[in-house]
Amino acid sequence: MADFIANTGEIWRCGNLYRTARYGALGIGSYQDSYIVNVCAHPGITQEALSKLIFVHKSNVARQLGSLEEKGFITRETDPADKRSLLVYPTEKAKAALKEIERITGKWKQLLLEGLTEEEKEAVERYSALLAGNAKRIIEKEERTEEDK
Secondary structure, eight states, X not given: OOOHHHHHHHHHHHHHHHHHHHOTTTXXXXXXXXXXXXXXXXXXXXXXXXXXXXXXXXXXXXHHHHHHHHTTSEEEEEETTEEEEEEEXXXXXXXXXXXXXXXXXXXXXXXXXXXXXXXXXXHHHHHHHHHHHHHHHHHHHXXXXXXXX
C-alpha cells in the first residue's frame, strides 16, 4: 500500500504549483488563496480566529495578511470591543479575486478526480473529510493540552 501521507503531500505541492501558475494575474500565491476565501466567507473575522480556522500559526497569518493588505485585498481595523485584536475585511478586489480562485481550484479538483467514477469521487470526498476531521481534532486536542501546561 502506498503511503497516503506522502501522496497527500505530493498532491498538496502539485496543487500549489498549479494554482500559483494561474494566480499570476491576481498577484497572489497559492498560500494566499485560503486567506482570501476565508476572509470573504467571514468578513470581520479576527486574525486569531482566522489562524485557528485555517490552522496556520498567528505570526504567519499576520505576515500574509500584511502582504494582502499592501496588495489591496483586505483591510484590517482595530476591534472596538478589544483594542488588541484586528478585524479583517475583504475589499472589492478580494471579492472579485474570489471568483477566479474558485474557478481555478474547481478546475484543479476536476483534473485531479479525472478518471474516477462518481462513486469513487464521493468516496474520496467522504474519506478526505473524515481524515481532515481527525487531523483537526488531533491539533485542537494538542492545543488544549499545551494550554493546560
